[in-house]
Amino acid sequence: MLKIALSGCCGRMGHVINDIVSGREGMEIVAGFDINTVQYADFPIFADPFEFTGECDVIIDFSNAASTERLLDYCEQHGTPVVICTTGHSAAQLDRIRAASAKIAVFRSGNMSLGINLMSELLKQSAAVLGDKYDVEIIEKHHNQKLDAPSGTALMLADAVASALPYDAEYVYDRHERREKRPAHEIGISAIRGGTIVGEHSVLFCGRDEIIEIKHTALSREVFAVGAVDAAAFMAERTQPGMYDMGDVIASHK
C-alpha cells in the first residue's frame, strides 16, 4: 500500500486529491498537513509536518509557497520524496528546493496536466522556428481566489519558449508605465483573474499579418490531481536524490 501525506489537504486541490486517491486501489492518504486543521476525512491533519510521527512513502504538496521550507526540512530529515505542485515561489525558495534535491528526490512542476506538458514541447518546436521573427505573448486566466500571478504554468511555458529562442528573452509582466514600442527580445506575460476559471493558458506567436496561438484549457481540477497522484506513485520509487518533472513521469509510462 502506497502511503501518501498531503500538504494543503484542506484546500481546493487537497480535496480533489483526496477524491482521486480514495478511488484508486493500492494507495491511501495517511496524513494531511494544513494551517486549517479541519478534520474532513479519515486521515489525521497536522498544522506542522513534524507533528506527524507515522510513516509515509511520498508527500504531495498543493499548499502555499510559505510552507515549502518547513516541508523540505521534514522530507530531508525523513528521506521522503516530495511532489511539489505549489506555485508562487520566490527565487530564494526555488534555491531551497534545488538544494533539497541534492539530498532527496524532489519533483516540481507548475502544472500537472498531460496537456500542458505536451504544450511545452510544442512551444519549444514553435519557438525554434518562429522565435526570431515573431513576438511571443502569454495570457493566463484563473479564478479570483488565486494568490500568485503570473501562474506557475505561465512561467513554465515562458521558460519552454525561452529555452528555444536565439536570444536571452526578458519577461515583461506590466507595460502600463512604459511609453515605447515593444522590443523584440521580450516575452509578455499577462494575468487575468475572475470568477471560477480553473486555468487557461494561451501562447501567441504574433508575426506580420499572422498569429499562431497554442492554447490549453483545464476544465476541472481533476487533470492536475490525476497527474499529481501519478507523479507520487513514480516518486515513491525514486531512491536517488535529484530533480524530477512531468517529463520523467511521462517517459516512465512509455
Ligand SMILES: NC(=O)C1=CN([C@@H]2O[C@H](COP(=O)(O)OP(=O)(O)OC[C@H]3O[C@@H](n4cnc5c(N)ncnc54)[C@H](OP(=O)(O)O)[C@@H]3O)[C@@H](O)[C@H]2O)C=CC1
Ligand atoms: N502544479 C499544478 O498543476 C497546480 C498547482 N496549484 C497550486 O497549488 C497551490 C494550492 O492551490 P489550491 O488548492 O487552489 O489553493 P487553496 O488555497 O485552496 O489550498 C491551499 C491550502 O493550504 C493552506 N495553507 C496556506 N498557507 C499554508 C501554510 N503556510 N502551511 C500550510 N498550509 C497552508 C490553505 O489554507 P488557507 O485557505 O487558510 O490559506 C489551504 O487550505 C497553489 O500554489 C496553486 O497555484 C493548483 C492547481 C494545479
Ligand SMILES: O=C(O)C1=N[C@H](C(=O)O)C[C@H](O)C1
Ligand atoms: O492556482 C491554480 O488554480 C492553478 N495553479 C497552477 C499555476 O499557477 O499555474 C496550475 C493551474 O493553472 C491552476
